[in-house]
Amino acid sequence: MTPIDSAPARTAGPRAWRRRCAAALTALALVVAAMATGTGTAAAESNGGTRVMPLGDSITEGTQVPGGYRIGLWQRLLGGRYTVDFVGSQFNGPAGLGDHDHEGHPGWRIDQIDANISGWLRSYTPRTVLLHLGTNDVLQNYNLAGAPQRLSTLIDRITAGVPNADVFVATIIPLSNAGQESAARAFNAAIPGIVQSKVSAGKRVHLVDMHSKLTTADLIDGVHPTAGGYDKMAAAWYAALQSAPGSIGEPGDPGSTAGAIRGVGSGRCLDVSGASQTNGTPVQIYDCNGQANQRWEATGAAELRVFGGKCLDVSGRGTADGTQVLIWDCNGQNNQQWRFNADGSITAIGANKCLDVPNYSTANGVRLQIWSCSGAANQRWTRI
Template identity: 50%
Template sequence: MPCLPKALCGALVAALLATSPALADQSTAQPAADPVRVMPLGDSITQGGSIGGYRLDLGAKLRAAGRTVDFVGSLADGPGSLPDRDHEGHPGWTIAQIDAIVVNRLRTYTPRTILLHIGTNDMYGSDPAGAPRRLSALVDKITAQAPGAEVFVSTIIPIRFADATVRNYNAAIVPMLRAKAAAGKRVHVVDMYPAVPISDLPDGIHPNAAGYSKMANAWFNALSSVPGSIGDPPAPGGTCTATPKVTGTWNGGFQAEVTVTNPGATATAGWTVRFTLPGGHVVTQLWGGTASGQVTVTNAAYNGAIGPGASTTFGFIASGSSAAQVSPATCASA
């Protein structure tokens, strides 16, 4: 529970329940701009284990930059601090295994942007020398199925016990990918190998949190360099970011906190945050803002002004029977 006087909590509950019944009606949500659909595609390095891999920090960077992005894929996992868990990262898979399912996944999820890191498991398979040829065929299949998508293909990160093999693979795929781009395909090379040192690979293959954060930086920089790949940049002086985090769960509900940050050069005069809750959930308590709809939150009198680079928070309790989750939030400042 939040640290508030009992009487104040009661007043907040009463105020929320006295608002329009639309608080529990998802049909009253105010639509935000359609998010850019991004598919993280690859093997266990894309899946990222229990820490969510590079997807954790990449998502945070995109939200902080005011970009509205939806990770897509047939799999979903990661820590509670990862608000968007969807991806197409299959532990143990090779290039050929991704090739076998990619057309179906592209048809199903229609990504605008694809982040492909694949080939690690081929390096200690039976034919590492043939991996560049297999990757070329995979990229051709992706660009044929989704010719309008931006396809970011990275060199693979080091493998402690197969460094020479990895280097040979990376050296072969870079000119091949650049040739596809020169032929007019929307293919972009991301040089991931130098971004992650072997010291950040505890088992010699998979990054730790620091290594995944470095991968996130490399992806973010590449995405930022290609207009449209993560949507349009926010308008100067009129943006803020909102990052939700589930802070507690119990049978029948959960508690969450949302951090509102001003990345601009001038102070905000106020802000409005929008997000959705799992089906059947409704807000029953809220502090640090005023809620309406499903769910639109405006600043309280005391926290609307946020200085450049500063942040504030609001929190809420939601009741319902489905799993605790808050959608990626949008934020607009006044």
């Protein structure tokens, strides 16, 4: 414990008081900014899928459009029935982004990522790395002549840390400032040779021509993409991933987006009562049987669909403990959005409460509800 200073406090002068107020206001502004952007660290989300690390700067983080290209990429992966687990120490993006983890650091240059990459690789052991980096070297005019070698060194560190990973190296996207764009093109011109040298050395490194996929019309502020620009990046990443067998697993691998969801506490599956497709039919736990009323598909809109067009729904958009869970025509509202969490719980995004088996019951036919999240076994689920 730190000892309490018993000396009388000295009265601060007006200048010192102003400095302290300014410092406090600056700290408050930083907190508010972080809350507004939804950026920061949080408990990792994991679904047991192929671990993919989005790695880079603010364009990976999604400045201007929180989540950035990861939103469109996640949706494409789900649509293709790939099960992927985004990994990284950072966390941001909209509720509809099924996995918010990433390693995008606004303002960081190649050398700053390189100084931290070994620890991140040890922590998250990605199977695949998506690297888009170098924009801040250009914007900060930081030893641009040495930027290609810094990138090469970083790639070597990644392939040494995770030698069985596929590493996708993208050229950086265009910049609106003519001088900076010229520097970006010069940097990009070196990347194909860097990638080829790694391939020739037997490394699983792939080139992604990202620069050609966007124009300055796709930029919201001259540096960061619009939502449409980020989606173009998502399409480029997805095409590259599909071209490298195993980099995102195979469609329909175990733990894929369509299948049964079993309660940890009960050992029984999430089930539509009576296999009915009628709006308002309650959802219950029941012996797992592989039938259509127990096959749930996680979509890019954070839905859990059954029978193709029905969604797991919190009745009446309720938020109170004990509100019933049922099926309803999918409508995009937040009472039909769900998030899988690392501890096995499933959060109803609109209510911010967990899918719950009442009273820890394990009996067939017990109807489900939402309840304040507790981490107990009656709120934990596994996809099978």
